Structures are given as structure tokens and as C-alpha cells.
Amino acid sequence: xxxxxxxxxxxxxxxxxxxxxxxxxxxxxxxxxxxxxxxxxxxxxxxxxxxxxxxxxxxxxxxxxxxxxxxxxxxxxxxxxxxxxxxxxxxxxxxxxxxxxxxxxxxxxxxxxxxxxxxxxxxxxxxxxxxxxxxxxxxxxxxxxxxxxxxxxxxxxxxxxxxxxxxxxxxxxxxxxxxxxxxxxxxxxxxxxxxxxxxxxxxxxxxxxxxxxxxxxxxxxxxxxxxxxxxxxxxxxxxxxxxxxxxxxxxxxxxxxxxxxxxxxxxxxxxxxxxxxxxxxxxxxxxxxxxxxxxxxxxxxxxxxxxxxxxxxxxxxxxxxxxxxxxxxxxxxxxxxxxxxxxxxxxxxxxxxxxxxxxxxxxxxxxxxxxxxxxxxxxxxxxxxxxxxxxxxxxxxxxxxxxxxxxxxxxxxxxxxxxxxx
Amino acid sequence: xxxxxxxxxxxxxxxxxxxxxxxxxxxxxxxxxxxxxxxxxxxxxxxxxxxxxxxxxxxxxxxxxxxxxxxxxxxxxxxxxxxxxxxxxxxxxxxxxxxxxxxxxxxxxxxxxxxxxxxxxxxxxxxxxxxxxxxxxxxxxxxxxxxxxxxxxxxxxxxxxxxxxxxxxxxxxxxxxxxxxxxxxxxxxxxxxxxxxxxxxxxxxxxxxxxxxxxxxxxxxxxxxxxxxxxxxxxxxxxxxxxxxxx
Ligand SMILES: Nc1ncnc2c1ncn2[C@@H]1O[C@H](COP(=O)(O)OP(=O)(O)O)[C@@H](O)[C@H]1O
Ligand SMILES: [Mg+2]
Numbered sequence: 001x002x003x004x005x006x007x008x009x010x011x012x013x014x015x016x017x018x019x020x021x022x023x024x025x026x027x028x029x030x031x032x033x034x035x036x037x038x039x040x041x042x043x044x045x046x047x048x049x050x051x052x053x054x055x056x057x058x059x060x061x062x063x064x065x066x067x068x069x070x071x072x073x074x075x076x077x078x079x080x081x082x083x084x085x086x087x088x089x090x091x092x093x094x095x096x097x098x099x100x101x102x103x104x105x106x107x108x109x110x111x112x113x114x115x116x117x118x119x120x121x122x123x124x125x126x127x128x129x130x131x132x133x134x135x136x137x138x139x140x141x142x143x144x145x146x147x148x149x150x151x152x153x154x155x156x157x158x159x160x161x162x163x164x165x166x167x168x169x170x171x172x173x174x175x176x177x178x179x180x181x182x183x184x185x186x187x188x189x190x191x192x193x194x195x196x197x198x199x200x201x202x203x204x205x206x207x208x209x210x211x212x213x214x215x216x217x218x219x220x221x222x223x224x225x226x227x228x229x230x231x232x233x234x235x236x237x238x239x240x241x242x243x244x245x246x247x248x249x250x251x252x253x254x255x256x257x258x259x260x261x262x263x264x265x266x267x268x269x270x271x272x273x274x275x276x277x278x279x280x281x282x283x284x285x286x287x288x289x290x291x292x293x294x295x296x297x298x299x300x301x302x303x304x305x306x307x308x309x310x311x312x313x314x315x316x317x318x319x320x321x322x323x324x325x326x327x328x329x330x331x332x333x334x335x336x337x338x339x340x341x342x343x344x345x346x347x348x349x350x351x352x353x354x355x356x357x358x359x360x361x362x363x364x365x366x367x368x369x370x371x372x373x374x375x376x377x378x379x380x381x382x383x384x385x386x387x388x389x390x391x392x393x394x395x396x397x398x399x400x401x402x403x404x405x406x407x408x409x410x411x412x413x414x415x416x417x418x419x420x421x422x
Numbered sequence: 423x424x425x426x427x428x429x430x431x432x433x434x435x436x437x438x439x440x441x442x443x444x445x446x447x448x449x450x451x452x453x454x455x456x457x458x459x460x461x462x463x464x465x466x467x468x469x470x471x472x473x474x475x476x477x478x479x480x481x482x483x484x485x486x487x488x489x490x491x492x493x494x495x496x497x498x499x500x501x502x503x504x505x506x507x508x509x510x511x512x513x514x515x516x517x518x519x520x521x522x523x524x525x526x527x528x529x530x531x532x533x534x535x536x537x538x539x540x541x542x543x544x545x546x547x548x549x550x551x552x553x554x555x556x557x558x559x560x561x562x563x564x565x566x567x568x569x570x571x572x573x574x575x576x577x578x579x580x581x582x583x584x585x586x587x588x589x590x591x592x593x594x595x596x597x598x599x600x601x602x603x604x605x606x607x608x609x610x611x612x613x614x615x616x617x618x619x620x621x622x623x624x625x626x627x628x629x630x631x632x633x634x635x636x637x638x639x640x641x642x643x644x645x646x647x648x649x650x651x652x653x654x655x656x657x658x659x660x661x662x663x664x665x666x667x668x669x
Contacts, residue, residue, distance in 0.1 A: 007547065011531065018530050332526045335487060337515020337543040337591070339508045415487045419522070 012350040015322075026311075026318045027358040030395050033308035034362025035369055037391040038383065040300035042370035044293065045387070046380035051289040057200040058282035059139060061256055063248040063263050065089060065097075067241055070276045084227055086240040087276040093267070094246050100262050101248065103255070107133045108217055109245040111204045112224045116213060117182040118170040125166055126204040126212045127183065129220025137249040138202070140209065145177050145193030152192075153216040160189040164197035165210040181213065187223060189215060204244070256283045305394075311358065312398035319351050319406035330410050331418030340411040347410050351403025352396060359395030363388055433496075434594045434627060435461040435484065440493035440503075442479050442650075453479040454490070455650035461595060461629055466621060468638045469631045471647035477631045478599075480647065484629060485518055485597050486510045498594060515543050519588030523600040525580040527572035533559065533583050534568040540591045551590070558586035562616060578609035585616060595627035602637060614640050 016023040058064065067088025091108070098106040110129035115122065128134075135147045143164065152159050160181060167176050176191045183189060195209070203209040228239045250259045260281045271277040323330070330343055367388065370381035442454040454476050461467055469477050482488040483495060486502060489510075495503040502513055520526075527536045537555035538547050559565045562582035564575075572580050581601065588596050601617075602610040614637065620626050630637065638644050639658070646653040 004542070004545065004547065007542070011535070015530050328526070329528050332522075332528060333539065333543075334511065335485065335514060335520045335526075336540045336587075337511055339511040339543070341508075342543055416482050419487070419526070 008345060008349050009353060012346065012353050015326075015350060016354060019322075022318060022321075023354060026314045026354055027361070029311035029314035030308070030355045030358025030398065031311075031362040031365060033304065033311040033398070034359050034391045034395045035365035036307050037301075037304040037394065038363065038366025038388055039369040039373065039381075040304045041297075041387040041391070042366075042381040042383040043373060043379060044297040044300050045382040045384055046370070046374075047296070048290070048293045049382050050380045051293065052286065054201065055282040055286040055289065057198075057202040058280070059137065059247075059249065060283045060286060061250045061253045062137065062282060063250065063256065063259055064280040064282070065246045065248070065263060065267060066278050066280065067244050068276055068278050069239070070274045084238040084240040087274060088241040089243040089246055089267075089277055090270075091242050093270065094243060096266060097246060097248060097263060100266055101250075101259055103251050104259060105133050105137055105249040107131055107137050107247040107249070108243050109134070109204070109247065110217055110220050110224075110242075111244040112220060112228070114184045114224075116166075116170060118176075118179065121170050121172065123166065123169045126207045127160075127220065127224075128204050128209070128212045128214045129217040129224075130214060131217055134214070134247070137247050138209070140198060141196040143194050143196040145191070147193055148214060148216050153218045156219045156222050157216060158187070158189050158219060159192045159215070161193040161195060161214040162191055163195050163208075163210040163212045163214075165208070166213055167191075167194045169211075183213075189213070253283055256281060260284070308394055308398055311355070311395070312402040315351055315355055315399055316402035316406060318354070319347060319403050320409070322350070323347060323406045323410040326410075327413060327418050327421040330413055331415050331421065334413075334415035335419060343411040344407045347407035348400060348403045351407070352399045355395050355399025355403075359392045359399075362395060363392050366391060432463045433460050434463050434498055435629075436494075436496040437483075437490075438494040438496070440483065440490045440495060442476075442483060442488070443491045452650045454483070456493075457647075457650070457652055459645055459652060459655070461627060464621075464625050464627055465595075465643070466617075466628045466641040467630070468641045468644045469629065469647065470633070470638060470644050471653070475647040476650040477647055479650075481597065481599055481631045485520060486513045511543070515540060516591055517594045519591065519593035519596045521581070521584050521588050521596060521598040521601045523603040525572070525577070525584045525604070527580055527583055527587075529572055531571075532568065533564065533570050533572070533575075536572065536583060537587050537590055540587065544591065554590060555586070558589050559583070561589075561620075562586045576609075577605055578612055581605065581609075581613055582616065585613075585620070589620070589624075589626070593626075595629055598628065598630040600632055600634075601630060602634065603632075610636070 070087055094106055094108050098104065108131060112127045112129070113124065114127055115124045130148070131153065132148050132150055135142070142161070145161070147161055148159070151157070162170070162176055162181075170176065170181060171179065176194060179191050180188045181191060198208065198210050200210075201208060204212050226240050226242050228241065230237050230239075248259060248263060250256050260279070264279055267277050267279060333343065367383055370383050373379050374381050437457050437459045440454055440457045441452065444451040444453055457480065469480055471477050479488070483490055490503050493503065494501050497513060497517055502510065505513065528539065531539070534552070534555055537559065538551050541547055541551040541554075556565065556568065559568055562585055564579060564582055564586070567575065567579065572583070575583065602613050605613060617628060618640065621628065628641075630641065632638060642658050644656045644658075646656065
């Protein structure tokens with residue numbers, strides 16, 4: 001049985017090799033179809049993963065409210081440079097959020113930009129004043145030492161935890177643990193812990209947390225206050241911000257929609273006129289992204305399917321031509337005892353071999369193509385084995401489906417007519 | 423051998439009042455119109471007649487490539503006139519060896535592969551079929567050409583391969599259609615000698631459609647058709663025999 005099967009395939013190949021150019025062109029049709037299916041699925045999957053990663057970093061059960069400098073008041077602050085521009089989230093609001101959503105974990109965050117020094121090493125980065133809960137909510141981990149404790153907050157302790165990148169910058173040669181970092185010239189903080197590298201984009205504004213220094217929020221409030229004075233050129237601008245960010249972690253992602261609407265209602269009341277607070281819901285963004293990616297993927301799949309369809313039509317075309325050309329051969333085989341099923345088998349196998357060859361080469365090209373796309377267009381791609389199998393399966397299926405009609409025609413020829421055919 | 427009263431076991435193929443009609447628009451063409459005849463074991467029978475007399479129709483029926491409109495066709499005592507397409511394929515594959523005017527080898531296959539085709543459809547391809555193919559190729563003088571393609575052979579050689587192929591399934595009879603029609607006279611003589619040789623050594627039965635009196639002269643009997651009916655059955659030696667003599 002297997003030997004017979006192999007014989008059919010081998011002799012099928014032989015027949016296809018009679019018309020090498022024609023067979024390879026037909027094969028190419030399937031090849032491009034399969035390769036494009038794999039490549040497009042890889043691009044789609046890559047984009048999906050990228051988006052997922054980004055939003056997962058922000059936490060899919062988190063809500064994020066962030067203070068934002070209102071744009072339209074820029075000119076008014078220019079006029080009276082000594083009046084501080086007050087905006088953003090307040091401590092009282094954080095309390096209100098916690099009271100309104102008792103099941104949530106609310107984390108207050110204050111961000112201050114300051115130069116930091118350790119010996120000859122120097123870096124300007126963000127000092128994140130926050131609470132012990134921060135670590136769990138952002139899903140970060142301590143690599144060495146410990147994280148901030150409530151006692152640090154109570155005592156207004158001058159201790160800090162360093163992001164992995166910042167630790168490397170300030171302490172390239174020594175272990176930072178229990179060493180001190182000098183902030184803005186005269187404030188000293190003892191390093192009690194170092195965070196594990198996150199490798200995420202999420203952070204304090206545009207500064208990834210890896211590059212930040214973390215201190216107790218009460219310490220931050222005491223040392224830096226709520227007023228920020230920035231000098232630009234000859235003029236000063238003064239701002240008053242209590243909190244830069246409040247992270248709200250819901251018990252699970254199912255609670256996110258409810259939490260989001262409570263949070264929005266609450267903040268809308270205080271910040272309706274000034275658009276100085278922005279609420280970001282990673283889960284919503286993720287859903288939107290998934291939705292748009294789904295459309296994107298459908299479009300890609302349709303395009304790829306069309307190219308496979310075209311390949312399939314090519315196969316049908318060639319098989320019809322083959323059947324017509326080989327009418328006499330069909331008659332001979334029938335005279336020598338072939339049943340209809342044998343003829344169907346023979347031409348289906350030829351169509352199958354044709355598309356499977358295209359499929360095999362197509363798989364190879366299809367696996368290589370996404371890497372080139374990544375290289376040339378800097379587009380993340382991800383090839384899943386099941387996509388490769390799918391594409392190959394479709395190609396084999398296309399060969400069979402489009403081979404059925406020609407094979408059926410061949411089998412149903414009248415043997416007498418077929419033998420008479422020139 | 424040609425004694426009409428011989429044992430009925432010796433009758434390997436038999437037409438009983440066979441009709442084959444074609445509807446051509448409003449006309450009914452009676453390509454065969456009540457033919458009865460017998461082929462006996464070891465026979466060398468030619469079917470002759472003018473163009474349009476029904477020779478090809480008869481050959482197709484004898485070869486189970488077609489079914490009679492009415493009447494019986496018995497092969498080895500079994501009525502095959504109304505068998506299914508698959509069953510007829512089996513009859514062709516096991517009982518009949520075809521030899522065609524234009525050789526009809528499959529061009530992309532080697533001589534060996536061509537020889538194995540009939541057994542392949544019986545599910546009998548393997549070491550045995552290779553051995554047999556080699557034996558028969560030797561038998562027709564082409565033992566050294568097993569790996570060749572048909573188009574690398576002369577016409578006479580191709581027809582030898584075709585004869586070997588027709589013998590692969592140990593058929594009840596060989597059915598030849600103008601087997602020497604495409605050959606020059608020297609090659610024709612060689613092929614006819616080969617037929618004689620096969621017949622002498624293997625006792626094979628041969629039915630051959632031909633126009634050619636030279637071919638007919640080598641046979642035992644000639645069945646003459648006219649307008650779809652048996653005109654006469656001529657024993658070699660040219661004694662005319664009345665049609666339907668078996669009845
Ligand atoms: N498929 C067919 N359809 C209609 N008429 C046919 C067909 N085959 C043969 N005939 C007719 O049957 C008659 C016998 O034809 P055929 O058997 O081919 O004769 P021969 O082979 O002796 O020349 C002819 O009149 C021919 O036209
Ligand atoms: Mg004819």
C-alpha cells in the first residue's frame with residue numbers, strides 16, 4: 001500500500017517533470033501564496049504581541065490617572081511668573097478615590113527631576129516619591145536589598161531604591177548597597193535596595209522606571225515640597241503639583257470597567273474645565289488595539305488567501321491542460337485495467353505534489369520573509385508553528401480542491417473516446 | 423482446434439446476438455446488428471470488412487471498453503455485457519491484453535514501468551512484476567532496453583514492448599487493432615513472426631482487427647463484417663463458412 005502510494009507520487013513527479021517550466025511556474029503561484037500567508041500572519045502576530053506587551057507593562061487591571069500641565073494656561077503663567085500655576089491630582093483626591101473604590105489599591109506618586117551624584121558619576125533623572133504598595137501594583141521586583149517600607153514613610157527616612165539602569169550609571173564599579181547618593185547638591189540618600197531590570201517603557205512620564213530613583217513619598221514631600229520652580233532663559237515659572245500620578249489597581253481585570261467609570265466621574269468633577277488630569281486605562285487600550293489588529297489581521301488574511309486562491313486556479317488550469325493533453329494516456333490506462341478511482345488518484349496526486357512542492361518552498365520562504373521584514377522595516381514579527389502548518393495545510397488543500405475537477409474530468413472520459421484522441 | 427463441436431470449455435469469448443446502436447440525432451445507427459460469434463482457446467482470428475462495417479465497434483465490445491445495446495457477451499462463460507464500469511475495468515485488467523495500431527506506450531514512463539502498468543492496477547506491482555517484465559522483455563528481444571523511454575525506440579521495438587505489456591497479466595486473449603498498420607513491411611513481418619512464436623510457445627489466443635490480407639493470411643480464420651452483420655467466416659484455406667455456424 002505504502003509502496004504503491006510512493007510509486008504513484010514518484011510517477012506523478014515524473015509526469016510533472018515532462019513540463020518543467022510549466023510545473024515550476026504553477027508551483028511558484030502556490031509558493032508565493034504560502035509564503036505571504038506565513039509572512040502576513042507573522043507580521044500580524046508580531047504587532048499583536050508588541051501591543052500586548054506594552055499594555056501588559058502598564059498592568060491590565062490598573063487604572064492610571066496622571067497630572068498634565070494644561071496647555072492653554074501657558075501664556076497666563078508667563079504674565080505673572082511669581083504666581084504658581086496649580087494643577088493636577090491632589091492628595092485629597094487620592095483619598096476620595098480610595099474611599100469610592102474600597103477594593104482598589106491606590107498608589108500615590110510624586111515625580112521630581114533632579115541631578116544625582118555619586119562621586120564622579122552624575123545623572124539627571126526622576127526621583128519617584130511613592131508608597132510601599134507601588135511595587136506590587138507595578139509588578140516590579142527587588143534584585144538586591146529591600147523595597148521601601150511604611151516605616152521609611154513614617155520616619156521621613158532619607159533612603160532610596162535604585163532602578164537597575166540608574167544603579168549601573170551611578171555605581172559602575174562598586175556595589176551601591178548602603179552607599180549614599182547625593183541629590184541636587186546637598187541631600188543624601190542611603191541606598192537600601194536595587195530593582196530588577198524591567199526593560200519596559202512604562203515609567204515616570206518618558207523616563208522608564210529602570211532609570212528612576214524611588215524614595216518614600218513623605219520624604220519627597222518634605223524635601224521637595226509641592227512647588228517647582230524652573231528657570232528657562234531669564235524667566236522663572238512656578239508650578240504647584242501635589243501628585244503626578246495615581247495608580248489604581250483593581251482586584252481583577254473584570255473590575256476595570258466599573259473602576260474606570262467611577263474614577264472618571266470623580267475626576268471629571270474637579271478637572272472638568274482644565275484638562276489637567278488624564279485617565280489611562282491600559283485594558284481599554286489593549287482592547288482597542290486588539291480590535292484594530294483583528295481588522296488588520298483579517299485584511300492580511302484575505303490578501304494572503306487571494307494569492308493562494310490565484311495559486312489554486314493556476315493549478316486547476318495546469319491540471320486541466322494536463323488532462324486534455326494526456327487524454328490518450330488516460331484511455332490507455334483504462335484499457336489496461338485502471339478504474340475511475342485510479343485515474344482520479346493519479347491526477348489528484350499530481351495536483352497535490354505540485355502544490356505540496358510549492359507549499360514546502362513557500363514555507364521556507366515564508367519563515368525567512370518575516371526576518372527580512374524585521375530587518376528592513378523594523379517591524380516586529382512572530383512566526384507561530386501553527387501558522388506554518390496552517391499555510392502548508394491550506395496549500396495542500398488548495399491542490400486537492402482545485403485538482404478534483406480536472407481529475408474527475410479525466411476519470412469520466414469514455415475510454416473509447418479517450419483512446420481515439422490524437 | 424477449429425472443430426465446431428469441440429468442448430464448450432474451449433470457448434473463451436462469445437457474442438450472442440449482439441447489437442450496438444448509436445443514436446445520431448433522429449437516426450439510429452446500427453453499428454452492430456445481431457452478431458453472434460465465438461473465439462476458441464488458441465484461436466487466431468482476424469476481423470475484417472470495409473470501412474464502416476463495424477470492426478472498431480466490435481473490437482471495443484470485445485475489449486470491454488464498451489457495452490452492447492442488447493445481446494450477451496461471455497468471457498470464460500461469464501456474461502459481462504452489463505457489468506459496472508469498475509467490474510469491466512477488472513475484466514480488462516485480468517482477461518484481456520490490448521495491442522494498438524499506434525503502440526500506445528506511456529511516453530514519460532520507461533519500458534519497465536510501462537510493462538508494470540497492467541499489474542499495478544491489480545495491486546500486483548513488486549519483485550514478481552519486475553521479474554515478469556524482464557522475462558517478457560527478453561522474450562520480445564528488448565531485455566536490454568528496460569530503462570529506455572518509448573520515444574528512444576523504433577516503431578517495431580515499441581510494438582514489441584506493447585506486446586510484452588499485453589502479456590503481463592496472462593490474458594485469456596490478445597486483442598489487436600491493426601497491430602502492424604504503422605509499420606513498414608519488414609517490421610510487419612517481424613511482428614507477425616513474433617505473434618506466431620508466442621502462439622506456438624504459449625498457446626495464446628489472438629483476435630486481430632485488420633484490413634491487411636497479408637496479416638489475415640497468417641490467421642486461422644477471418645470473420646468478415648458487412649453493415650454491422652457477419653457476412654462470412656472464412657477458414658484459412660479460403661473455404662467460406664456460413665455465419666452463426668455455432669447455432
Ligand atoms: N460513437 C459513435 N457514434 C455514432 N456512430 C458511430 C460511433 N462509432 C461508430 N459509429 C458508426 O457505426 C458504424 C460502424 O463504425 P466502426 O465500428 O467504426 O466501423 P469500422 O471500424 O469497421 O470502420 C459506422 O457507420 C460509424 O459511423
Ligand atoms: Mg475502424
